[in-house]
Amino acid sequence: MIAATPQRACGDCSLCCKLLRIASLDKPNGKWCSHCKAGKGCSIYESRPQDCRDFDCSWLTGQLGDAWYPLNAKLVVDMKGPWVMVHVDPGVPNRWREEPYFSQIQYWAAFGVDRGVWVLVFVKKRLRIILPNKELDVGEFSPGDHIMIGEIPTSGRRDWHAYIRKAKDIPPEERDKFVVS
Numbered sequence: 437m438i439a440a441t442p443q444r445a446c447g448d449c450s451l452c453c454k455l456l457r458i459a460s461l462d463k464p465n466g467k468w469c470s471h472c473k474a475g476k477g478c479s480i481y482e483s484r485p486q487d488c489r490d491f492d493c494s495w496l497t498g499q500l501g502d503a504w505y506p507l508n509a510k511l512v513v514d515m516k517g518p519w520v521m522v523h524v525d526p527g528v529p530n531r532w533r534e535e536p537y538f539s540q541i542q543y544w545a546a547f548g549v550d551r552g553v554w555v556l557v558f559v560k561k562r563l564r565i566i567l568p569n570k571e572l573d574v575g576e577f578s579p580g581d582h583i584m585i586g587e588i589p590t591s592g593r594r595d596w597h598a599y600i601r602k603a604k605d606i607p608p609e610e611r612d613k614f615v616v617s
């Protein structure tokens with residue numbers, strides 16, 4: 437994608453065109469969009485879908501330091517509502533465990549837990565939820581699924597559980613709610 441903000445510009449980066457799901461193009465996470473041309477970017481820029489027009493990653497909006505430039509980091513971060521979503525290039529699936537990324541991800545998890553902010557790490561559809569005391573591999577997340585996170589009552593150290601509630605198991609009146617604690 438090619439976009440600009442007062443803070444930054446995408447430059448040669450097009451990584452969101454690979455890592456993000458684009459619903460209107462039926463493009464899955466982690467696969468290059470067929471309209472993205474090497475070294476040239478989007479070949480349908482003027483008529484690209486609204487999903488693409490609306491997306492600015494958190495590096496582009498100035499919320500992250502230079503080390504997070506997606507072209508180099510191989511990570512695209514999208515902070516939206518209660519979510520910090522870290523999309524990882526499947527070519528380097530453990531990139532998020534490297535520094536300086538991992539420490540920052542752990543910080544977000546610890547900072548967010550009492551503020552209703554949750555850290556999600558995606559490699560394609562595979563989702564890990566990062567909690568202050570652990571990470572949970574909750575399997576594949578598909579559109580319409582709900583992410584369920586809750587604190588487990590304990591008398592000692594704090595602990596949490598999380599799982600994916602599949603779309604087919606969600607009654608109509610509960611759809612569009614995203615998190616239930």
Ligand code: SF4
Nearest residue numbers: 446449450452493506
């Ligand atoms: S990942 Fe960010 S910097 Fe890269 S093209 Fe997309 S919006 Fe621009």
Ligand code: SF4
Nearest residue numbers: 453469471472478488
């Ligand atoms: S349509 Fe263009 S901007 Fe949208 S994902 Fe494809 S290449 Fe990127």
